[in-house]
Amino acid sequence: MEGRRTSHWWTVWGVLILAWAMFPLLWMVSLAFKSPETFRAGTPSFFPDEWTWENFQTVFDDELFTSALRNSFGIAIIATVLAVVVAMFAAYAIARLEFPGKRLLLSMALAIAMFPQAALVGPLFNMWRGLGIYDTWLGLIIPYLTFALPLSIWTMSAFFRQIPWEMEQAAQVDGATPWQAFRRVIVPLAAPGVFTTAILTFFFCWNEFLFAISLTSTDRARTVPAALSFFTGQSQFQSPVTAIMAASVVVTIPIVILVLVFQRRIVAGLTSGAVKG
Amino acid sequence: MADITLQNVVKRYGDGFPAVNDVSLDIADGEFMILVGPSGCGKSTLLRMIVGLEDITEGEVTIAGERVNEKAPKDRNLAMVFQNYALYPHLTVFENIAFPLRLRHQPDEEVRRKVEEAAETLELTEHLDRRPSNLSGGQRQRVAMGRAIVRDASAFLFDEPLSNLDAKLRGQMRTEILRLQRRLGITTVYVTHDQVEAMTLGDRVALLRRGELQQVAAPRALYEEPVNMFVAGFIGSPPMNFLPAVVEGGELRLPVVGFRPPDDVLARVGDRSRVMVGLRPERFTTVTGDGAGPDDVEFEAEVDVVEWLGNEQYAYLPYDEPEGADTTLEELERDLDSERLRSQLVVALDPADAIASGDRIRLRFDPRSMHVFDVETGENLTLGVG
Numbered sequence: 001m002e003g004r005r006t007s008h009w010w011t012v013w014g015v016l017i018l019a020w021a022m023f024p025l026l027w028m029v030s031l032a033f034k035s036p037e038t039f040r041a042g043t044p045s046f047f048p049d050e051w052t053w054e055n056f057q058t059v060f061d062d063e064l065f066t067s068a069l070r071n072s073f074g075i076a077i078i079a080t081v082l083a084v085v086v087a088m089f090a091a092y093a094i095a096r097l098e099f100p101g102k103r104l105l106l107s108m109a110l111a112i113a114m115f116p117q118a119a120l121v122g123p124l125f126n127m128w129r130g131l132g133i134y135d136t137w138l139g140l141i142i143p144y145l146t147f148a149l150p151l152s153i154w155t156m157s158a159f160f161r162q163i164p165w166e167m168e169q170a171a172q173v174d175g176a177t178p179w180q181a182f183r184r185v186i187v188p189l190a191a192p193g194v195f196t197t198a199i200l201t202f203f204f205c206w207n208e209f210l211f212a213i214s215l216t217s218t219d220r221a222r223t224v225p226a227a228l229s230f231f232t233g234q235s236q237f238q239s240p241v242t243a244i245m246a247a248s249v250v251v252t253i254p255i256v257i258l259v260l261v262f263q264r265r266i267v268a269g270l271t272s273g274a275v276k277g
Numbered sequence: 278m279a280d281i282t283l284q285n286v287v288k289r290y291g292d293g294f295p296a297v298n299d300v301s302l303d304i305a306d307g308e309f310m311i312l313v314g315p316s317g318c319g320k321s322t323l324l325r326m327i328v329g330l331e332d333i334t335e336g337e338v339t340i341a342g343e344r345v346n347e348k349a350p351k352d353r354n355l356a357m358v359f360q361n362y363a364l365y366p367h368l369t370v371f372e373n374i375a376f377p378l379r380l381r382h383q384p385d386e387e388v389r390r391k392v393e394e395a396a397e398t399l400e401l402t403e404h405l406d407r408r409p410s411n412l413s414g415g416q417r418q419r420v421a422m423g424r425a426i427v428r429d430a431s432a433f434l435f436d437e438p439l440s441n442l443d444a445k446l447r448g449q450m451r452t453e454i455l456r457l458q459r460r461l462g463i464t465t466v467y468v469t470h471d472q473v474e475a476m477t478l479g480d481r482v483a484l485l486r487r488g489e490l491q492q493v494a495a496p497r498a499l500y501e502e503p504v505n506m507f508v509a510g511f512i513g514s515p516p517m518n519f520l521p522a523v524v525e526g527g528e529l530r531l532p533v534v535g536f537r538p539p540d541d542v543l544a545r546v547g548d549r550s551r552v553m554v555g556l557r558p559e560r561f562t563t564v565t566g567d568g569a570g571p572d573d574v575e576f577e578a579e580v581d582v583v584e585w586l587g588n589e590q591y592a593y594l595p596y597d598e599p600e601g602a603d604t605t606l607e608e609l610e611r612d613l614d615s616e617r618l619r620s621q622l623v624v625a626l627d628p629a630d631a632i633a634s635g636d637r638i639r640l641r642f643d644p645r646s647m648h649v650f651d652v653e654t655g656e657n658l659t660l661g662v663g
Contacts, residue, residue, distance in 0.1 A: 173329075
């Protein structure tokens with residue numbers, strides 16, 4: 001009986017926390033479907049009286065948003081691919097090789113991850129302008145890589161470390177070069193780690209605001225989070241809130257899809273059956 | 278198909294500790310060679326040096342007459358079965374077995390033919406599409422062997438392949454491995470700590486202790502003519518009894534009995550005043566009436582514990598150990614990974630004999646069946662006597 005009561009309490013807590021977390025999200029969705037005029041109605045309601053696609057129409061007609069969406073996808077995907085590839089090799093080296101300065105490297109990586117980004121914005125702004133990469137994709141990809149790599153390396157080396165040494169050794173005895181062993185055995189086994197890292201990096205690049213707003217000035221490289229703050233309504237007299245919410249809904253969708261698609265792959269456990277266990 | 282030669286092979290780790298020390302071994306083409314010894318004796322390290330997963334500090338390894346010290350594992354053309362099988366969990370059984378062939382870019386058709394042939398041999402045909410995680414221990418073991426036999430490797434290397442299986446399956450797989458090796462006639466090096474595997478599988482057995490080779494011989498020779506106390510104590514279950522003996526006026530005085538050994542044995546003992554006598558448990562028989570050989574030694578002792586197993590029966594007979602004899606034995610026990618509990622004699626008796634604990638029984642043994650060891654070096658003094 002005691003056990004059942006405990007589990008009920010867990011359910012209650014779960015529902016409470018879920019409601020707490022979901023409320024802003026729901027509000028966002030509901031606002032996105034309200035027409036800009038009724039959103040300031042005298043008798044406000046949580047759900048729109050009349051569901052409308054008008055706001056989505058507005059944001060997709062706006063060059064500011066579509067170019068930002070393009071930039072966001074481009075920058076996030078490039079940064080993610082680069083980060084995953086580099087982190088994969090670095091993490092493998094850290095997990096498998098003993099080399100001088102390994103601990104230093106790891107603690108440096110951690111230190112970089114903890115470094116306050118705000119402190120870097122000013123210097124970067126000046127440097128980037130000097131180098132001519134201010135307001136370019138490259139100008140955003142570089143700092144994103146810097147901050148995404150440490151975490152990626154840590155996550156992936158943890159995954160690599162779980163893979164038994166015998167896997168590579170067996171592959172080598174079977175006739176594989178170290179590179180073949182890595183590509184055909186280790187990478188497939190570390191796939192959950194690679195996906196986890198890729199998704200985390202993508203989220204980071206997708207959501208990042210500080211660099212995006214500071215290191216861009218035009219549509220050339222401005223990403224969605226930054227672009228949203230420049231949003232105006234259809235006219236100066238219209239509140240942009242519903243349009244911003246519609247844009248927010250749009251940019252949330254890729255994230256949700258990513259999580260749903262890769263959810264199963266993220267769950268580790270692919271190595272079960274490799275060795276007796 | 279190839280012979281493997283190890284010449285004065287040494288493996289030293291960073292701290293200078295030699296895990297394998299000056300081992301020389303000739304493994305003939307098609308031979309089944311067992312490397313056996315207690316844990317930490319360097320047998321796995323030796324195997325991994327042959328396959329190329331460990332560097333060779335000193336000495337030379339040749340396969341088919343060719344020096345391989347500097348060759349990468351992939352260029353040595355050896356197949357290895359790992360203790361935990363090391364199957365690739367992301368690949369099906371088919372692809373696991375096909376893996377070595379795929380690396381050599383063999384045409385699909387040939388891969389299919391060879392894998393199916395190997396699967397046939399190992400009775401894995403209906404499991405080819407499954408993944409290793411869905412297989413039982415014995416099946417995984419067979420997949421690992423399939424990966425080895427599918428390619429035309431020069432030799433098979435096994436690293437304790439059966440230690441993860443339960444006892445019953447182990448027996449089955451043991452015969453399976455033996456049958457396979459006999460049929461393929463391929464040079465095989467097999468590492469184990471299990472002396473049953475060593476005795477049943479090997480054409481020859483190499484026994485290692487602390488990285489040093491003790492004896493290389495056929496199982497029977499190892500059992501009947503151990504070169505030293507370590508070999509004598511390691512091979513045989515229950516192990517050989519070691520009894521400290523004092524030599525006095527042409528007599529050997531054991532804790533249980535004193536007697537005059539045959540002259541040639543005495544000659545080997547020379548002027549040593551103390552020796553260690555080794556007697557296998559099954560060399561004892563109970564005295565029932567007459568029928569004793571002319572030289573047989575008889576004595577009486579009290580039975581402490583009896584273990585009756587149906588097809589055999591062991592009796593434990595405690596005795597008082599004389600002072601000062603322990604150190605040699607203690608060291609030996611440490612090397613053998615066992616603990617010296619008490620001084621007692623283990624004898625294997627006819628299970629038909631009704632013996633209970635507390636009984637006093639008369640036993641006899643033929644002194645020609647005993648081994649006499651030097652107390653200091655452990656060397657067998659009676660090799661070739663009788």
